[in-house]
Amino acid sequence: MAEEVVEEKEGKKSGKGLIILLLVIVILLMIGLGVMAYLLMSGDKSDGEKAEAEEVHGSAEHGEGEEFAGHAKTYSPKYKQFEPPAPEAPPSYFVMDKFVVNFNGDGKAKFLAVDLQFMSYYSQLVGDTGEMSNLRPILKNDIQRLLRNQHYNDLILPEGPDKLRAEILKVARNVLEKHNIYPDLLEDVYMTRFVMQ
Secondary structure, eight states, X not given: OHHHHHHHHHHHHHHHHHHHHHHHHHHHHHHHHHHHHHHHHHHHHHHHHHHXXXXXXXXXOOSSGGGOOSSOOOOOTTSOOOOOOOTXXXXXXXXXXXXXXXXXXXXXXXXXXXXXXXXXXXXXXXXXXXXXXXXXXXXXXXXHHHHHTOBHHHHTSTTHHHHHHHHXXXXXXXXXXXXXXXXXXXXXXXXXXXXXX
């Protein structure tokens, strides 16, 4: 009987040791898997971000390193690519037809007359045979809609014409983007005439 008790104690001892050993192995495996998962996820994420950054901010190859200065822009290859302007190139302008529209003048004015010129350093965009010439009807439609929705009380404020210029530029950039042209190639818009009658 004493032998049975000794064997039972040794059996319990070896059983506890086996359980502890298994627990240590499981914990070490979990730690190892966690470290491996962290390394794999952080490595994949940086590679994925790097590939995405290359795609979204792909260079249009407009210059050689930091020596290149000027008005050339780098942009995603998903947009139509244009030859970069020379660093000393003057801006080019795209002149829109004269706009005369009815607008909400609160009895003080009925017509709004505006002349516009869009400025860019990319002559392929705003030149005589540039991309904006092909988009003229769309630009005219969208800008006329914007002008008709203006209100006299907003336009007579000191910042009124500047806000209108910003809205016109936004409309033109939206048209360019819809036609796969990088919108920021269009630098600015100028109102050469602004009359409310």
